Amino acid sequence: MNRVFYPQGIFAIFFLSMMLLLVGCGQSNEPEELYLEGKTMGTTYHIKVFADSEKLATLDLQAEITQLLKEINQSMSTYIDDSEINNFNRLSAGEIMPISADFRAVVAESIRLGESTKTLDVTMGPLIDLWGFGPDKKPTNRPSDEVLADMLARIGVDKLVLTEQGLAKTVAGLELSFSATAKGYGIDKVAELLESHQLTNYMVEIGGELRVSGVKPDNISWKIAIEQPDTEPGVRKVHRVLEPGTNGIATSGDYRIFYTMDGITYSHLLDPRTGMPSRYDLVSVTVLHPSAMTADGLATALTIMGMEKAQHYAQQHDLAVYLIAKSDDGLVTYSSPAFKPYL
Template sequence: MRTSYIIYLLLFSVFLTACQQQEYVKINGQTMGTYYTLQFKPESQSVDGLSAQVEQRLEQLNQNLSTYIDDSDLTTLNRSVGRRCFKVSQDTLAVVSEALRIHQLSDGAFDPGLGPLIELWGFDKKQINNQVPADELIKERQAMINFTDTQVRQEQGCIVKGNDLLQINLSAIAKGYAVDELIAILEQQYGIQNYLVEIGGELRVNGNNAHNKPWTVAIESPDPGSRSVQKVITPIDMAVATSGDYRNFFEKDGKRYSHTINPISGYPIEHKLASITVLHPSTMTADAMATTLMVLGEKAGKDFAQQHNLPVFMIIKSDDGFKEYYNDAFKPYLKSATQ
């Protein structure tokens, strides 16, 4: 599963200045088991009803995409049996469709069908007191996973599960989709072009901040004992998503187990990639791609990013601490941050 809270904004004096100038509005709250923030410059029309509209849309998204709500759209889909096309909401249809695309693109490295394994490892709402499952149980749960054969039928508005036992979990992509949906409200209904929208570390920016300068974002150093900044970037008008193994994990008998599961082994990932940041025009895609590359690891992740022209920034464990890597597609966002 994805880590959360691993990207955060540079505080500086943006909030203070925004309050003093009375130009930028900030709306925040809780959703999807985390926190959300919208900062934006209102245009000519009133935004008095925007906060309520945001809350309503987030509640709707939770009701459609959560595995924590017993009667959610996704939970109901997971309970369905038989190879029939099960009617779902447009939200569920859109997110499962993109999840399936990235699943195929990554040869299964991104796999939202890991629900049975996530539950077995206790990385969902059912805690197992940090116990390592028996190997035979892991193999048993792996046999339940078949996201590959899942079908999304757009015209009919329905989904055919890969098999009856498949349990789809969209936690590695749903927050990104929610960010995009809130941005659609800002842009399409209120004409807002200068904004930052963030949910649990997944964010997208556009335009300028309250200082009339491009938004700056800090990538956190993968040190579980601190909240220090590793790198500052200026995403311009892109979404930013980061995945890492240093916040959500447990230790057993001196070994650390990350909450990100490798679909092939059924065990948490074991490699030297500590953190991966991905930029993309779509927050939903950036969210899923960050998890994908975290599963792939350093070498395969670099190759995948190069093949698909993804701007990426990696923090890699070494004997001397951490080393950084970023590809050519990522360089313009570093240069902007230093200007």
């Protein structure tokens, strides 16, 4: 069953509109602003670059970025029949498939995050299918405990074998889905491309996840808005504004994507430890990290952990995270020690 890259950061439009408001144009004597946009990974991208006009005139960044993202999509999109990820998903157990450098980078970080967090699992494709998630991301039925137990025994990053020769699976039917890491990787690759041209003042956004570097004209810092999660449907307000420095930024949350089944309200995120949709208290998780891919994966993993375990994990690993959780007394927030300097 094909799965598209849907925006894991559910604030894509909100973040983008806030950024366009906050990063307004410079004066005539300031560096030129280049703005690029397009479609990739089942979503959209938006890029801002500030640089000398003569330097920008020597480059065709739109063409370079389009080709770069096309190659990443060809590697990691399950909507392309002959993509690298689909070729692996069709692979038999025990076979080793040589993989590209891009694919290796995403697999390696996905395995690392999966082993570290226990709540991010890029092999959950069959579990997602089992729940019957459709285009609206709502399940049609609840699998029995026996069926869930059998499925959990057949998925997990521990069933991936990454070697110098390539990638293999130890159980038949194991599938990969990079919806929590591929967008961030695409952002990182675009950032690397810009920096290869000595462009260091930029903002790259794909599907609501971001990476910013340097400053705007007049040495003004980039500013990014975190959305207030308890607003009425269709209403979007700013919760906090942060100055992320040079970092990737990812936000995950469940307060706008949830459903009720058998009288129980569930998140759209599945917990790989139980096979069930998450029912924890976190409604918004924002992560800052030099790698947008790592921030992307961590935002999802921490959301599934819940407030208490997410706090502990952030402190243990010295992560810059901002958490918003629901409680009987309303919303409560937490900013890790590593996050506070950015507020």
